[in-house]
Amino acid sequence: MLLLYPRSPSTTYWSYSYALSLLGKRALQPPLGLLTIAGMFRKTDSLRLIDLNIESCSDEDMLWADAVFVSAMIAQKDSLAVCIAQAKRLGIPVIAGGPYPTTSYDKIADVDHFILGEAEIAFPVFLRDWAHGKAKRVYARSANPEETARLLHDFADDADVQTVKSRVCLDDSPMPRFDLLDFDAYKTMSVQISRGCPHGCEFCDIWQRFGRKMRYKSIPRILEELSELYRLGWRDSVFIVDDNFVGTPAKTRHILSAMIGWQKEKRYPFSFSTEASLSLADDAELLRILAEVRCEMVFLGLETPVEESLKEAGKFVNTAGSMSERVRRIQAAGIVVTSGFILGFDSEPADIADRMNACIYDMGIPVAMVGLLQALPGTALHQRLKREGRLVQDSDGNNTHEFSLCFKSRRPAEDLISDYKKVLQALYPKNLKSYFAR
Ligand code: B12
Ligand code: SF4
Structure with a gap:
């Protein structure tokens, strides 16, 4: 079984294409989705992971496999298409899952089987059916009846799709299966502790895909994952x-x-980083222990x-108090804030560039990821813009390096893009003065 992770374009914020080579690394993070499904195969199956961000996949590599399992984010769609074409040319079946297939399966040609959404229930069912030679085209267990209905409609009888x-x-x-990785190639390892988000931001699909009620791994399970990384020799x-x-x-x-x-017992082998909502700033005890665990x-x-x-x-979670005071509180706890x-946005004023620069400077945020609004499929924003007849093209997930919009903006698009360039130039000028000042 070949687990194949497509290449990320070098021009997205998170590609870190230039910084990684300075660090002697080839990719920022490993593909945790593929590592997770790797844990669902039978112990007797031979598995191999090829992450195209760190190595290539020859025809010989592919011919070794009975099947190719691909995962992708929307930004990887071009490389995904190349992976699928290679497998098809060699006559190897392709099974696809992960965020991009989940939201955009109708845009991906030549996949034999899709496993959509969270795969923990559906993938073992697929593996069982496949072993018996009767696998269907699509498998999904969705909490959203509308999604189930859409998949049943799109795949007719060839679907094992249920609402849970x-x-x-x-x-x-x-x-x-962290053991499948070449640790030296990655800047950081990844673990997942929870899924979901209680907030309901219009441009975000997380709460729709994973629910607003948070779900967590148990503490023994979390420590077991950290211990596994430790046992395999990770110290970073x-x-x-x-x-x-x-x-x-x-x-x-x-x-x-x-x-x-x-961490204390093992003498602090790891440092951590994560994503959080601004409400973190309102809980002093949480901030204290987040710093104590060595979240940097x-x-x-x-x-x-x-x-x-x-x-x-x-995004009401950001309006419950002064943004800059709240950011300062997090920084005062010893944690770097990136953002x-x-x-x-429709309500954006004409002086947005100056206001945004002033705000980022005032809050002392060294690394700010500034991007143009994207309407990702599966978001409430996508639905609204479609309803309003304002969607002009599919988003490719790259919100930082493409000077184009996928929807008709309220302000003239040229003004918006020119403001965007203005913000970037002020934040990251060639001499980097303002960056170091922040
Ligand atoms: C960590 C993360 C990253 C990391 C690492 C990615 C990596 N190497 O895997 C980094 C920071 C590099 C990153 C970058 C980006 N990301 Co990102 N990222 C995430 C995040 C927060 C968690 C992903 C994760 O590890 N989840 C844990 C694993 C276990 O879950 P999973 O991958 O979904 O896998 C499960 C299922 O999907 C399924 N599955 C997955 N793959 C497969 C394959 C098969 C064959 C099967 C059967 C099942 C299966 O099984 C797993 C268990 O259920 C998600 C948000 C989210 N919660 O999903 C966004 C997310 C995936 N990212 C997203 C985006 C847009 C980006 C960027 C384009 C952002 C940017 N502008 O730069 C870049 C693109 C990457 C690039 N460099 O080009 C979007 C993707 C939207 C889409 N529809 O494709 C998401 C969903 C966030 C969002 N809502 O906007 N990202
Ligand atoms: S707080 Fe973040 S993760 Fe939660 S819904 Fe809003 S944008 Fe998405």
Whole structure:
């Protein structure tokens, strides 16, 4: 079984194409989705992982396999198409899952079987059917009846798709097969502790795909994953990939206390980073223990300094107090704040570039990921823009390196793009003065 991860384009924010070579690394993070499904095969199956971000896949590599299992984010779609074409040319079946196939299966040709959404229940069913030579085209267990109906419609009888009352219990997710990785190639390892987010931002698909009720792995299970990374020899940074690690603060405190015990016992082999909502700043105890576990960086979705735009986007979690004071509180706990910012909201004022620069400078955010608003498939924003007849093209997920919009903006697109360039030039001038000042 060949687990194949497509190449990321070099021009996305998270590709870190230039920084990685300075660090002697080939990719930022491993493909945790593929490592997770790797844990669902039979012990007797031979597995091999090829991450095209660190090595290539020859015809010989592919011919070794009975089947190719691919995962992809939308930004990897071109490389995904090349992987699928190679497998097809060699007559090897292709099974696809992960975020891009889940939201956009209708745009991906030549896949033999799709496993859509969270795979913990559906993938073992597929493997069983496949072993008996009667696998269907699509497998999914969805909490959303509309999604089930759409898949049943699109795949007619060739589908094993069901609506489930409760989503996957995270302790049923197998231990990711970290042993398949070449540790030296990656800057950081990844673990997932929770899924879901209680907030409902219009441009985000996380709450739709994973629910607003947070689900967590149990503490023994979390420590087991850290211990596995430790046992395999990892001694560096670990990214907690959760979309909002502080979705239920009391639960996060509890988990962190156990992780602190583990770190102390092992003499702090890891540093952590994660993603969180700004509400993190409102819980002093949580901040204290997050620093104590050695979380060195959090990525916050601050989005915009314009309160009206935050409200428009349903990002109310950012309007509950002064943004800059809250960011300062996190920094005062000893944690670096990096953040995402967006240009392109309907209510955006004409002086947005100056306001955004001032806000990022004032908050001392060294690395700000500023991008143009994207309407990813599966988001409420995508639905609204479609309803309003404003969608002009599919988003390719690259919100930072493409000077084009996938929808008709309220402000003239040229003004928006020119403001975007203005912000980037002020944040990252050639002499980097303002960067170091921040
Ligand atoms: C960690 C992460 C990253 C990391 C690492 C990615 C990596 N190497 O895997 C980094 C920071 C590099 C990253 C980058 C980007 N990311 Co990202 N990322 C995530 C995040 C937060 C978690 C992914 C994860 O590890 N989950 C844990 C694993 C276990 O879950 P999973 O991958 O979904 O896998 C499960 C199922 O999907 C399924 N599955 C997955 N693959 C397969 C394959 C098969 C064959 C089968 C059967 C099943 C299966 O099984 C797993 C168990 O259920 C997600 C949000 C999310 N919660 O999903 C966004 C997310 C995947 N990222 C996204 C985007 C847009 C990006 C960027 C384009 C952002 C940018 N502008 O730069 C870049 C693109 C990458 C690039 N460099 O070109 C989008 C993708 C949207 C889409 N529809 O494709 C997401 C969903 C966030 C969002 N809502 O916007 N990302
Ligand atoms: S807080 Fe972040 S993860 Fe949660 S819905 Fe909003 S953008 Fe998505």
